[in-house]
Amino acid sequence: MRVETYVGEGLRDVLADLARLRVTVFREFPYLYDGSAEYEARYLETYLRTPESLAVIVRDGERVVGASTALPLEAETPELRAPFEARGMDVGSVFYLAESVLLPAWRGRGLGVRFFEEREAHARRLGRFDTAAFCAVERPANHPRRPAGYEPLDAFWRRRGYEKRPELATALSWRDLDEDAERPKPMTFWLRALT
Numbered sequence: 001m002r003v004e005t006y007v008g009e010g011l012r013d014v015l016a017d018l019a020r021l022r023v024t025v026f027r028e029f030p031y032l033y034d035g036s037a038e039y040e041a042r043y044l045e046t047y048l049r050t051p052e053s054l055a056v057i058v059r060d061g062e063r064v065v066g067a068s069t070a071l072p073l074e075a076e077t078p079e080l081r082a083p084f085e086a087r088g089m090d091v092g093s094v095f096y097l098a099e100s101v102l103l104p105a106w107r108g109r110g111l112g113v114r115f116f117e118e119r120e121a122h123a124r125r126l127g128r129f130d131t132a133a134f135c136a137v138e139r140p141a142n143h144p145r146r147p148a149g150y151e152p153l154d155a156f157w158r159r160r161g162y163e164k165r166p167e168l169a170t171a172l173s174w175r176d177l178d179e180d181a182e183r184p185k186p187m188t189f190w191l192r193a194l195t
């Protein structure tokens, strides 16, 4: 397996792979994303026009089997910046970790840990970020599509040094498998200091 990084406009080379992995992996609980090429093109465009964006890509042979992305929060949508702005926090000092998607057969080998390390190292190299942040979707405990034995990633994230910050809440819209249109989903931020 090989881990590669792509920055800014360079992400164009792996855009189709990123979209494919997102649509495949995010169909699973708790995302339940019914992905479309149109949504993916709109979403991924932000990375191409942000010079400091990052994609960490895992290849097995030539096949892309996992990916993780990040970018400065200030390049992100108003919905993602809003909770920070509402509290007078400095959006410019926050590096936003957007997603990690790994095909099931490649899980449990340390790649999820590596995704955090690579993205945090990139943020530190850029030199002007003091916080790393991501947000996670909130689903009710009794959600009908929650698989038996589903293990939330909270403990994994805490071991990476992140703390859940319920006061930093927002909503992101996408179309769930059971929905006929894009609707907002409640999201909560997790933060860690980069210093």
Ligand SMILES: CC(C)(COP(=O)(O)OP(=O)(O)OC[C@H]1O[C@@H](n2cnc3c(N)ncnc32)[C@H](O)[C@@H]1OP(=O)(O)O)[C@@H](O)C(=O)NCCC(=O)NCCS
Pocket: 025, 098, 099, 100, 101, 102, 103, 106, 107, 108, 109, 110, 111, 112, 113, 114, 153, 155, 156, 157, 159
């Ligand atoms: C989240 C996700 C990327 C994690 O990937 P992963 O590669 O399975 O995670 P890792 O193997 O790095 O880590 C999981 C745990 O297994 C441990 N582990 C297992 N095998 C390991 C190995 N060979 N080397 C190092 N760590 C290993 C890790 O230490 C970690 O435990 P810890 O929290 O106690 O440190 C993957 O589960 C996934 O794609 N999930 C679906 C999408 C998703 O939920 N994404 C996150 C939000 S966008």
